[in-house]
Amino acid sequence: MERWNHIINTALLGTAKKPADAQGLSGPLRQAADTILGNASLDREEQFLHLAAVTYNYRQSGTQPVTAAVPPMTVCTPETKACCPPAAIRVLQPVLETDSIQLLQLWLEYCTKANLLLPPAQLPVMLDKAWRNKSLRVLTAAAGGHRAAWLGQFNPDWNFSRVADTPEERWLNGATAQRVEALKEIRTTDPVIALQWLQQTWPKESATVKTELLGVLEEIPATTDLEWLESLLSEKSKQVKETVMRILKKLPGSSLHEQYWQVLAGAIQLQYDGHVVVALPELNDDPVFQSGIEKLSNNKQVSDETHILCQLISLVHPSRWETHFGRSAAEIMTMFLQQEPLKPFAPALVQAIAWFGDQERAVTFMQQSETFYIDILPMLPPVQQQELSEKFFDEYPEAIIKYAGNHPAEWSVALCTKILRYAATQPYTYNQLFMNNVIRQIPVAIAASLDDIVPSESYHVGYWNNIKVHLGKLLQAKSQLPGAFKKAEGRKAKSPRLQNKTNNYQLTSKAPKS
CATH class of the missing domain: 1.25.10 (Leucine-rich Repeat Variant)
Incomplete structure (x- = not known):
């Protein structure tokens, strides 16, 4: 109705600039408008509001309600499992x-x-x-x-x-997170089937989902995926191509890996007297640079040639050097650690061991080296990881905290004490959120030692005490978890509980009843 547009214009401009009038109205609506506008007891604003109300209701007259066929609500399937105690x-x-x-x-x-x-x-x-x-x-x-x-x-x-009850059903009908878990599950038992699943649904997936699914292949790369992954380099999505490139770099035998090795094999040669000569050939517009290898060094003390070789060495499987030089793994490690031409590339070899998850050569390298390399730490046996983290914590506190926070294993009490003592010196960095994110790794037994951990600076004491109280609550809840899910019939939970003393984080041996 054109008249309704006039009312909206009046509302926008105000009655002082555009007073309400009966223009465009006819019939009963015109009679009502004349009555409103002729009422001297109403000011301009009241006349406008009355006229707008009458016009609005007139527009609504005769309107049919919207109808829709709504299916009856389904009843939830009865549960077959019991609720937690x-x-x-x-x-x-x-x-x-x-x-x-x-x-x-x-x-x-x-x-x-x-x-x-x-x-x-x-x-x-x-x-x-x-x-x-x-x-x-x-x-x-x-x-x-x-x-x-x-x-x-x-x-x-x-x-x-x-x-969903089966991996196949989760893969076909589940949400993305469930499909990823189903793919992981089948990947460990039958990698060929997992690859077939991906190939069948690949054209239908969005770029984001493709990237998430490729993450499963990236966790444990397999040579059986090579041919298909190579074909994905023509994908339109940048994030998909970057993920594919990362996986190919982790697969010895891929075209990228072989390109890198050809450059290295020509650049690093073993002479008859047992000494190594390093000379990078002229590459210019070699395809290796198109795969993300940087040409120029950002460190004045490192030449461009050394920078390029370090990148390539870090992305080539360490076993290639054993074949190239005809030496054992231990001898290769010794050469990189002792021979002057290879010494600058020892950290790159460490990165290669970490990149390919080579646990055997990680142990061998640490046996040969007097220097601690944190990149190798995750591949060492758990006991050795804890020992080295404790031993070198004072030298590399932040690096070890970062690694320990990302590693799922629970910390030893000794290592946890070192981490918390360091955290007390920087409570604004290692705050309550940090404790939330590492509570799985923090042992419950550390609660007995929290009173002994104090900041070195007095102005940190109040903030750190708040963090300790919060950590105490986390530890209290964590300590109750094992016993909380045990059947209550005739049994008592044996997990310790935290006694509410001072800051509420002292452990006692008394167990709560289920």
Whole structure:
């Protein structure tokens, strides 16, 4: 109706500039407008509002309501698993209050391992948490049961909560996180089938999903993937091509790997007297530079040639040197550590060992070297990792903390003490969020020593004490997890609990009743 546009214009301009009038009205609506406009007791604003109300209701007259065929709501499939016991539900509340995703993930792992379900009252909260944190989705879907899948149909954010019984079903019908987990599972048992799954659905996937699925192949690269991966270098998506390039660099025998090795084999030669000569040939526009190898050094003390060779050595499997020089792994390590022409490339060899996850040569290298290389640390036996981390912590505190935080193994009490003592000197960096992110690695036994860990600077004391209180809550919840999921019939949980003393983080040996 044109008249309604006049009313909107009046509302925008104001009645002072455009007073309300009966222009364009006819019939009963014109009579009502004349009555309103002729009422001297109404000011211009009131006349306008009355006229707008009458016109609006006139427009609504005779409007038909929208109808739709709404299917009846389906009933949730009855659950076949039991809900977690009251003790576990009691622990869940403080776990949620800490806002630690790691601790919540640990709770969900206990829940799914015990083949139990989340309590219905907490299910919406957990589904929201999982929506915001992908690492929780598969566990939440498993612990949510049929009820979580049923709720997922009413909220698109929760559509990851559909539970599938087999890897094939998860792959075909699951959300992206579930498909990734299904691909990982089948990849470990039958890599050929996993590759077939990818090839069949590849054209239908978005670039983001393709990148996530390729991440499964990147974790454990296989030579059986080579031909297909090489064909993906023509993909349009930049992120997909970059991921493919990274995987190919981890596969000895790929075209990239062989290009790198051809350059190195010509540049580094062993003479008859046992000495090595290093001379990089002129490359100019060699294809290796198109794969991400940098031509120019950003360090004045490192020449461009050395910089190029370091990059190439770090991306070539260390076993190639044994064939090239005709020496054992231990002899190769000694050559890189002792011969002057090769010494600048020893760190690059360390990076190659780490890049290809070569555990055997990592141990060999550390046996030959007097220098500590943190890149090799993850590939050493767990006991040796802890020993070296403790031994060299004072020299490389931040690097070791970064590595230890990314490694899933729980820290020894000695290493944890060193890390927390260092954290107390920089509480604004290693704050409550840091504790949330590493609570899985922090041993519960450290609670008994927290009072002894104090900052060196007095102005850090108050802030650090707040962090310790928060860490105490995390440790208290963590200490209760093992016993919370045990059956309560005739058994008592034997996990220690934290006594609320001073800052609420002193351990006692008394066990709570389930």
